[in-house]
Amino acid sequence: xxxxxxxxxxxxxxxxxxxxxxxxxxxxxxxxxxxxxxxxxxxxxxxxxxxxxxxxxxxxxxxxxxxxxxxxxxxxxxxxxxxxxxxxxxxxxxxxxxxxxxxxxxxxxxxxxxxxxxxxxxxxxxxxxxxxxxxxxxxxxxxxxxxxxxxxxxxxxxxxxxxxxxxxxxxxxxxxxxxxxxxxxxxxxxxxxxxxxxxxxxxxxxxxxxxxxxxxxxxxxxxxxxxxxxxxxxxxxxxxxxxxxxxxxxxxxxxxxxxxxxxxxxxxxxxxxxxxxxxxxxxxxxxxxxxxxxxxxxxxxxxxxxxxxxxxxxxxxxxxxx
Numbered sequence: 001x002x003x004x005x006x007x008x009x010x011x012x013x014x015x016x017x018x019x020x021x022x023x024x025x026x027x028x029x030x031x032x033x034x035x036x037x038x039x040x041x042x043x044x045x046x047x048x049x050x051x052x053x054x055x056x057x058x059x060x061x062x063x064x065x066x067x068x069x070x071x072x073x074x075x076x077x078x079x080x081x082x083x084x085x086x087x088x089x090x091x092x093x094x095x096x097x098x099x100x101x102x103x104x105x106x107x108x109x110x111x112x113x114x115x116x117x118x119x120x121x122x123x124x125x126x127x128x129x130x131x132x133x134x135x136x137x138x139x140x141x142x143x144x145x146x147x148x149x150x151x152x153x154x155x156x157x158x159x160x161x162x163x164x165x166x167x168x169x170x171x172x173x174x175x176x177x178x179x180x181x182x183x184x185x186x187x188x189x190x191x192x193x194x195x196x197x198x199x200x201x202x203x204x205x206x207x208x209x210x211x212x213x214x215x216x217x218x219x220x221x222x223x224x225x226x227x228x229x230x231x232x233x234x235x236x237x238x239x240x241x242x243x244x245x246x247x248x249x250x251x252x253x254x255x256x257x258x259x260x261x262x263x264x265x266x267x268x269x270x271x272x273x274x275x276x277x278x279x280x281x282x283x284x285x286x287x288x289x290x291x292x293x294x295x296x297x298x299x300x301x302x303x304x305x306x307x308x309x310x311x312x313x314x315x316x317x318x319x320x321x322x
Contacts, residue, residue: 002055003063004150006072012153015076017055033140035087045100046107047084049142054080056146058118077120077149083107085141092130092141092249094240094319101232108256109220109228111145116261121147123155123260126220131251133279133286143254151260158257159266166269174271178212187305189312190237194223194230197238199309204299206281206308207245211238211274218267219258235274240319241312242276246283253277 004013032039033049040047056078063073085104086096093101108126115124128143129136151159165173181187181198189197189209197211211234217223223231242250255277259270281287281302292298 002057002061002076004074004076006074008070008072010153013074013150015055017076031089031138031140033082033084033138033142034089040084040087044084044087046086046103048107048111049082049084051080051082051144054078056080056148058120074149079115079118079121079145079147081111081145081147083111083126083143083145085143089140092239092243093128094236094243096141096236098229098233098236101236102229105220105223105228105232105235108145109223112219112221112258115145115147118147119262120149121261122263123148123151124258125152126256126258128252128254130254131249133251134253151263155257155260159260159270162269162271163266172216172269172271174212174273175216178214178271187309189241189309190316192230192234194227195234197234197241199305199312201305203301203305203308204293205277205279205287206301206303207242207250207276207278207312209238209242209276209312211235213272217272218270219272220256222272237316237320238276241316242278244315244319245311246280248283251279 002018003016005016006012007014031037032052034040035042035044040049056076058077058079060075060077063075067073083104085091085093086100112124112126115121125146125148126143127146162173165171165176169176177200178196181201182191182196184201187199187201189199191197191214194214195211196214197209199207199209211231213223213227215227217227239250239252239254242252253276254274256274258272259266279286279288287302292300
């Protein structure tokens, strides 16, 4: 079964993908992403791999006959891709040189360009899950791209707020937020000519840093050559900073936000950024999303962002001093 079902209370779409339950458990000594597996080229630096068990497909099956006048279904249209960061099985993003990560930035931009050519795709979501604590079973360094045929509710809320702010204030909401953070200084971790890394005023997670482009850019394809190089170095340092916090491979969810595609032009008021959602609140404690966070979307951060920013700046200094 693979279909979309509309949540009548939130007007959001839920992906039903029960076929993914049948994914086989990989043998311990086998990795499909390693050269020699027969699934990928024998030589590559970064590589796009179509997901073997996609939740979304450009040739989706018809939904099951379970819809009514009240409950809506739709085909699970879209695209699910795996982005391989390196042929090396155990290397991680902060261990890669910036020149290599630049190739990854270029591949992300290339895939964004290709996927938006499909007029049925409305949002392209680039992300990485890292670590067993966020459910990763394949250690080979990789991220994913989902092309949705709808705009997910969180993004819909951001777009509505940003559009309304532009209409009322004649300014980009994201640019204003970045200016406020830079002016306040205490939550800024580091910045370069093109990007700023900061722990937001409203951070839902103790170490939930943002990467935001200093110039107003709506999506990754708008970056210049220098900006792409800077993004590669910023990603290397941000993930290295997180690893240096507690001297461990820090688990996280890394989510890249670009403007929607094939709909209203949001380029004037939507601003490229990357958000990290790490589940750790200390070296040995996990920040669980419990009832308030999950059931009411009412988040509670058990730390003070101004204090936690000091830890992050110290970790950043340790990483770049190596």
